[in-house]
Amino acid sequence: MRPAALLVALASALVCIADGADLPSLRIGGVDYVSLEDGASRLGLRLERLVPETTVMLKSGAQPVARLSDHSREIDLKGLRVFLGDPVAIHGGAFYVSRTDFEHRLLPRLRPDLCGPPPRPPHVIAIDPGHGGVDHGAENKALGSMEKTYTLDVSLTLKKLLEAAGYHVVLTRDSDYDLPKPLRSEIANRANADLFISVHFNSLYPNTKTTGAEVLSFPPETQRSTDSWSSGRRTDSLDEDAPINRFDTWNTLLGGMLHRRLVEALRAGDRGEKFEHLAVLHLLKCPGVLVEPAFISSNVEGAELGTAAFRDRIAQALFAGVQDYAEEIRSLQPPEVKAPVVAVPGRTLPERPAGGP
Numbered sequence: 001m002r003p004a005a006l007l008v009a010l011a012s013a014l015v016c017i018a019d020g021a022d023l024p025s026l027r028i029g030g031v032d033y034v035s036l037e038d039g040a041s042r043l044g045l046r047l048e049r050l051v052p053e054t055t056v057m058l059k060s061g062a063q064p065v066a067r068l069s070d071h072s073r074e075i076d077l078k079g080l081r082v083f084l085g086d087p088v089a090i091h092g093g094a095f096y097v098s099r100t101d102f103e104h105r106l107l108p109r110l111r112p113d114l115c116g117p118p119p120r121p122p123h124v125i126a127i128d129p130g131h132g133g134v135d136h137g138a139e140n141k142a143l144g145s146m147e148k149t150y151t152l153d154v155s156l157t158l159k160k161l162l163e164a165a166g167y168h169v170v171l172t173r174d175s176d177y178d179l180p181k182p183l184r185s186e187i188a189n190r191a192n193a194d195l196f197i198s199v200h201f202n203s204l205y206p207n208t209k210t211t212g213a214e215v216l217s218f219p220p221e222t223q224r225s226t227d228s229w230s231s232g233r234r235t236d237s238l239d240e241d242a243p244i245n246r247f248d249t250w251n252t253l254l255g256g257m258l259h260r261r262l263v264e265a266l267r268a269g270d271r272g273e274k275f276e277h278l279a280v281l282h283l284l285k286c287p288g289v290l291v292e293p294a295f296i297s298s299n300v301e302g303a304e305l306g307t308a309a310f311r312d313r314i315a316q317a318l319f320a321g322v323q324d325y326a327e328e329i330r331s332l333q334p335p336e337v338k339a340p341v342v343a344v345p346g347r348t349l350p351e352r353p354a355g356g357p
Contacts, residue, residue, distance in 0.1 A: 021103070026096060028089050031222075033096035036068070036088075043110050047095070056095050065110065068095065073229065074272070077109055080259055081272035085223030104220050108252040115249045118332040119194065119287060125162055125322065126170045126188035126288075128198040128280060129155035133178030138203030140302040147296055148176065150305050151199045154293075157315035158199075162322065181279035189285045195254060195325070196288030197318065198280050201305065202271070203297035211301045212269025213262035214292040217251040218244045218282065219275035226274035242282045250287040253328065258321035262293050265317035268301060291318065 023034040023042065036056065040047045045058045045065055054070040067076040073084045084105055086098035097106070107115050129151040131137035137147025152173070159169045170191040172184040179187075188196045204210050219225060221241045228236045244251070255273050263270050271292070281288050293314045294301040304310040 023099070023102070025099060026091060028091060028096065031086055032099040033086075033089060033091075034099050034102050036095040036097055039097065039102050039106065042114070043106070045110070054090065066106070068097070070095070073226070077106075078260075080256070080263065081270045082109075082256075083226045083272055083274045085219055085275060100220050100223060104248040105252055108249045109256050112249075112253055112328060112332060115253075115332075117334075118329050119247065119250055121330045121333065122167070122194035122322070122326050124168045124170065124191055124193045126172065126191060126193035126196040126286075127155045127158055127162075128172040128184045128188075128196065130198055130200040130280075130290075131178070132173050132176055135178045138201060138205070138296045140203075140205075140296050142299075143302050143306060145296060145302060145306060147201045147203070150201055150296070150311060152176070153308075154311050154315050154318075155199050157312060158197075158318050161315060161319040165319075165323070167322075182283055184280050185283045185288075188288070189283070193286050195286055195322070196281075196284055197258070197322075198278075198288070198290040199318075200290060200292050201294055201296040202292040203295060205297040208297055208299045208302075210269075211295050211298045212271040213259065213266055213294065214271035215255045215259045215262070215273045216276045216278060216290040216292070217255045217273070218242060218248075218278060218284075218288075220248045221245050223275060225276045227276070236277055238277065244281050244284040244288060247284075247287040250329075251289055254287045254321075254325050255289040257324040257328070258289065258291055258318060261317040261321040261324065262291065262314070265313050265320075266293065268294065293317070 023038050025032045025034060027033070037047050040058050043058070045060055048057045048059055050057055056068055057064055058066040065078060068088045070090045071087050073087050075082050075084060075088075082105070084097065084101040086101055089096045131148035131151060135148065137151070139146050152175070155171060156174070159171060162169045170187065170193060172187045173179055184198070185196070202214060219237070222237050224235050224237045227233065259273050278290055281290065294305055296302050296305055
């Protein structure tokens with residue numbers, strides 16, 4: 001084998017070992033699972049049984065990191081509500097998580113350095129203000145408010161913040177008109193965007209009490225939307241990868257950064273990180289998520305959304321999340337290799353300064 005080919009093979013093998021592809025599998029209900037104890041070891045964490053015995057905690061020293069329960073897809077991950085694509089399982093007295101969840105949900109949040117080559121650091125950012133034109137989105141008729149108005153306002157403020165920080169920003173719409181969902185991702189793809197954020201606001205009308213932030217990413221191949229697990233719903237898993245699935249790991253990293261910043265800034269409740277087969281994300285060729293920072297249907301949050309100060313807090317939180325993601329991606333880039341200095345016959349190289357390396 002040629003040296004270059006050998007290096008590529010070794011690099012690929014190291015990535016597989018790092019991301020958990022080499023962990024032993026157990027087939028449960030037609031899904032590949034890995035031992036959580038093996039996974040904890042790979043993550044540099046320890047596993048601690050709790051009471052009741054159907055619950056387990058991952059810890060770093062004495063610090064809690066994640067709490068998981070048998071038959072549940074909902075976990076507590078560093079204090080945030082996160083949904084897995086498959087339920088946790090106990091087999092032979094040991095806890096298991098699906099391999100897909102370990103590789104694409106846990107690793108990116110706990111050890112992104114083990115996730116293989118990262119995407120390029122973000123420079124071009126696509127912001128998608130949801131709805132528009134005849135598509136009003138959710139409404140709060142008691143308050144006379146429409147989702148499309150608030151998504152555009154937050155997106156325009158976010159654009160200013162990002163541009164002031166040196167990013168190039170592409171808006172899928174900059175005024176009150178509607179766009180087909182596939183066209184929104186196409187705009188991002190044409191701009192060669194490095195990440196994509198679709199801004200929306202939630203509604204559970206006639207429920208006017210629920211509040212909180214929610215972040216949605218596209219499910220990995222074979223996994224279902226979070227809501228499809230509800231009683232009476234059918235599986236909506238896809239048989240083939242969507243273009244966005246190339247970035248499953250980095251969607252999780254981006255979503256996690258935005259999620260934490262929104263929950264911390266708004267303090268109105270945590271609706272969690274969830275999966276949904278969203279048409280606006282399906283064709284993306286970069287990491288992307290959809291955010292629902294607040295409930296327009298809520299009497300409380302709906303009224304707060306009517307204030308510029310609250311919408312500015314949302315934009316500031318999204319901006320901080322993008323900065324967190326960018327910083328993490330930059331930290332994962334391989335070190336720059338400088339070209340060696342080659343001496344040219346007849347030319348004198350400059351002397352090193354005193355005290356230099």
